[in-house]
Amino acid sequence: MKIGPPAPHVRVEEVDGDLVLFDTERHQVYELNPTAGDIWRLATGEFDEQEMITLLARAYGVEPETIAADVTRVIADLRERGLLQPAAS
Amino acid sequence: MSRWAVERTYELIGVPIRIASDVPDLEPLLERVCRDLTPTDRSPVVTISIRSEPEGFRAWVDETMRSDVLAFDQSFMKAMSLLHEQTMEHCGLWAVHAGVVSRRGLVVAMPGKSGAGKSTLVATCVSAGWDYVSDEALAFDDETMEVVPYPKPIWIDRRATELVGLPRQALPVTPSRYKYPVTPSDLGGTVAEGPLHLKAVVVPERDPAADGIEQVPLRRAELVTILLRHTFKRSRDSEAKFDRAVRVARRIDGLRLRFSHAKDAVEVLDGVLSTYGS
Numbered sequence: 001m002k003i004g005p006p007a008p009h010v011r012v013e014e015v016d017g018d019l020v021l022f023d024t025e026r027h028q029v030y031e032l033n034p035t036a037g038d039i040w041r042l043a044t045g046e047f048d049e050q051e052m053i054t055l056l057a058r059a060y061g062v063e064p065e066t067i068a069a070d071v072t073r074v075i076a077d078l079r080e081r082g083l084l085q086p087a088a089s
Numbered sequence: 090m091s092r093w094a095v096e097r098t099y100e101l102i103g104v105p106i107r108i109a110s111d112v113p114d115l116e117p118l119l120e121r122v123c124r125d126l127t128p129t130d131r132s133p134v135v136t137i138s139i140r141s142e143p144e145g146f147r148a149w150v151d152e153t154m155r156s157d158v159l160a161f162d163q164s165f166m167k168a169m170s171l172l173h174e175q176t177m178e179h180c181g182l183w184a185v186h187a188g189v190v191s192r193r194g195l196v197v198a199m200p201g202k203s204g205a206g207k208s209t210l211v212a213t214c215v216s217a218g219w220d221y222v223s224d225e226a227l228a229f230d231d232e233t234m235e236v237v238p239y240p241k242p243i244w245i246d247r248r249a250t251e252l253v254g255l256p257r258q259a260l261p262v263t264p265s266r267y268k269y270p271v272t273p274s275d276l277g278g279t280v281a282e283g284p285l286h287l288k289a290v291v292v293p294e295r296d297p298a299a300d301g302i303e304q305v306p307l308r309r310a311e312l313v314t315i316l317l318r319h320t321f322k323r324s325r326d327s328e329a330k331f332d333r334a335v336r337v338a339r340r341i342d343g344l345r346l347r348f349s350h351a352k353d354a355v356e357v358l359d360g361v362l363s364t365y366g367s
Contacts, residue, residue, distance in 0.1 A: 020335065
């Protein structure tokens with residue numbers, strides 16, 4: 001199942017390298033930590049969760065299992081808040 | 090002839106608001122509690138009144154009843170709360186819920202949740218020689234970063250009045266919900282004047298169990314969320330406010346400050362300001 005892309009009502013700004021999301025429907029703002037920001041950048045609808053974990057692990061120089069739980073949690077959180085478009089298979 | 094025994098119009102962040110009553114008891118309270126507000130001859134946009142009834146007093150906004158029947162001092166406290174509500178309602182500037190102090194025209198804003206220690210910290214700063222800008226709202230022009238004072242009384246609890254060294258006889262009215270309205274004059278301070286520019290946001294976190302003081306720089310992305318989450322009327326023009334918050338966050342510094350004693354926190358604020366020169 002591919003992750004993303006971002007929901008159309010979400011605006012994104014980069015501030016000093018960190019991402020800030022603004023939900024224009026719910027008037028909510030979210031500031032992403034660096035790892036969550038990287039997950040967001042990969043949530044384009046191009047990759048599934050396992051591919052994202054592999055890409056991020058390679059980028060961070062760690063084993064995939066080290067970050068898998070965090071990536072899963074962040075994706076679930078972004079979805080739950082309606083910031084990503086519903087999953088497409 | 091006016092229907093009111095007492096009426097005053099104050100200009101708060103550019104908003105003229107009248108406070109009035111049909112009973113003369115309001116006058117000494119206004120003289121005492123609102124002495125740092127700016128009187129104006131402008132026509133008020135709204136009138137907040139305390140009106141007597143056989144059983145007590147009620148607070149009104151224009152012709153809308155806004156309280157139950159209360160004792161007079163409680164109705165006065167309600168009127169003060171409505172004064173703030175109406176200022177925020179009509180204010181044309183961006184306003185963020187924060188305690189605000191300044192020195193040499195440089196402004197530090199301290200947004201935070203209720204109970205985070207904002208008011209006590211503001212009162213302690215004013216006692217230590219900082220100028221008072223506001224206990225409640227950072228109102229500013231995000232293009233010029235110029236801040237407009239909103240010197241409503243500082244609401245602090247009895248313990249806080251002791252901490253800032255305020256004698257009990259200086260307290261103006263019967264406390265409402267255990268909070269006292271205190272003016273900068275009570276604290277030996279003054280309201281900030283002249284051009285004021287926002288330089289830093291410090292998020293205070295009072296923690297009686299904290300060992301000393303802990304300061305953590307805020308990332309600018311965090312500043313965006315902090316500014317927006319504490320914005321009054323956030324849902325009005327929210328997308329424009331998001332753009333403004335991003336712009337402002339790129340131009341100021343931020344710090345999270347955990348402390349157990351407000352006086353220690355003031356020393357840190359002194360240090361923060363010293364980095365900007367004059």
